[in-house]
Amino acid sequence: MDTKQVDPQTKGGAATIDDLITPTLLLDQGKLDRNIKRLADHVGKFGAVLRPHMKTAKSIDVARRIYPGEPGPITVSTLAEAEYFAGYGFKDITYAVGVSPAAAVRGLELSRRTGANVKFLLDTVDQADALGEAGRKTGVTPSAFIELDVDDHRGGLKPADPALIAVADRMKAAGVDLVGVLSHAGESYALNTREALVAAAENERAATVRAADILRAHGHACPIVSLGSTPTAHFAENLDGVTEVRAGVYMFFDLVQHGVGVCTLDDLAISVLATVVGAKPDKGWILVDAGWMALSRDRGTSSQKIDQGYGIVCDEKGRVYDDVIVAQASQEHGILALRPGSTEAMPDLPIGARVRILPNHACAMAAQHDFYSVVKGESPAIQARWTRMRGW
């Protein structure tokens, strides 16, 4: 017998953020909608399709802000995400992790069951063979992208690598439909000037289009030319030859993206609501009930010009306290303090006061939570409660 008590928050009884049990995740719907529109408009200008990556939001309710009508193309980071979104009618799903033999079977079974077209990613002949075998086992023709490496970030083939053609040929022999090429300029996260970001976007575009051209010259149709990262997607000034752009964190943004220069602080759509549970006035510390379990261990800004600790601290309405960050975090405790060298004074926050903490990395912070309490601007009213999925 599972006698776990029902979390009061699951009863949907919270009318304002004052009713919420802390720590908990807030999502500002106005900022979300603005961020979604901004990138859709930018990509749309070039006539390319935006295929949002759902790994950040992992929520059907967020997906419906993007696709209020018919479900459209999405990217996912796990097959559990693919299954979740297919369950809500999404059909055009790219699983953007290199395919293993077991994942090939599971993804194709999902396609067979739901009619979804799950597109896989590969960069080796072994994966082409595994996918072909999974296709014969499940009776579904597999579709896959060849993954490209445009900036030495992770996996993928360089456009000039002879393996590109070898893999494409092997896919054909194995009965795998080559739907296109796919790249991700992950190194763009380390940049912070407009020039460098524009150049990274153009490098990503040129290398990806080049690979598609090489494949076509060898008789492979390669209909989809897919690229993207949140920084390069926003700084692209030319998408000639590109058919689709992928991005995920753009929906929420975070302090890393702020440090890269893609967004303003006011664009950050999620935060953790926390309660003051102590203080050490002699050290200039205020303790809150949000530690790394609620904020995540992500310290992405530690390698940027401005280290934001475990996050920037705002008042309960979301207004930033100058120079106050989460300086340290243990599992369920965060220590608020001024940045080193600051001449500001710590705010006066008694036991029970509440703050909002902005994320270093939205994907990581959100992953620590099972739902979003949806707010709008400085209003304490909770508009909705949106659940997240998780797991693999």
Next chain:
Amino acid sequence: MDTKQVDPQTKGGAATIDDLITPTLLLDQGKLDRNIKRLADHVGKFGAVLRPHMKTAKSIDVARRIYPGEPGPITVSTLAEAEYFAGYGFKDITYAVGVSPAAAVRGLELSRRTGANVKFLLDTVDQADALGEAGRKTGVTPSAFIELDVDDHRGGLKPADPALIAVADRMKAAGVDLVGVLSHAGESYALNTREALVAAAENERAATVRAADILRAHGHACPIVSLGSTPTAHFAENLDGVTEVRAGVYMFFDLVQHGVGVCTLDDLAISVLATVVGAKPDKGWILVDAGWMALSRDRGTSSQKIDQGYGIVCDEKGRVYDDVIVAQASQEHGILALRPGSTEAMPDLPIGARVRILPNHACAMAAQHDFYSVVKGESPAIQARWTRMRGW
């Protein structure tokens, strides 16, 4: 309608680790039992009570390895944990985070509902007042520890701080039962020699006992003298005056504790099972489907003598590959590589091969998962599937 697909693993169909969807969390029951016995024996030698901290395991099944019969004393890091364990009959529960007004009411309502004695933590007169008010509101007499600061780690009062008596007096006035003093030598995680750890344990003991003595000299009974951290609990050579010891990560251990010198690599009870999904032979990289979502972002060993990256890599039976670590991690990708300067060769791991990855920080890795697949040693057989709770 929630049409999320059922995860095949929830059907309980996995007979061996080969059947598991990766990435997923493994727990070695033999190591767990050995670790539990080791600390219970050590603390028992001194006649003190061990009050395990359930924040690491968050699982009734793990708690039952500690208490196969009647539930005993536990520590928790969230009130959701308190509610979960109270639902399984646990009555003696210390909530080891400074209490807020809202938490006071929620915890006392749990006590009223279940008959559990939820003990709170505080270090200010404001918290004493808030707890007293919550007691009047709920009709339950609150019990609380005064939190001590023995090593400038986080919250708490120094034993010599006059506030110690002021808080104790205010608790009495507010109708709060002072059950004792509580300390946590969190700075012991930064140590790595036997001498320093023994000294930290003795410092923690002496300061905690001194605070209890001061309170008693002022007429406060202070029956419980509670201290603990996994390093100091194992290195304590004297517990005179101490009534109970708390520790959590000792059940599983991890690479941080290994770096501190509390355990051997063979003691590490949890790992993430991952599948090879790619390679970059020219860079010496093997890519697996476990990134920070599965491993956590914790980089606790980065400040130790040996930086273990995002974890040490073992073969699918759990045998360590010399010098192979997870060098980089993105959301769902891990990059396996040799340590800098290593003269070893990378193992030959084809697409689909499986590895186990040992955690930097067991609390953080386990928190990324909803269940443990229980194994014993090198056998691939899955003994059981134990679920975890999460949230606040």
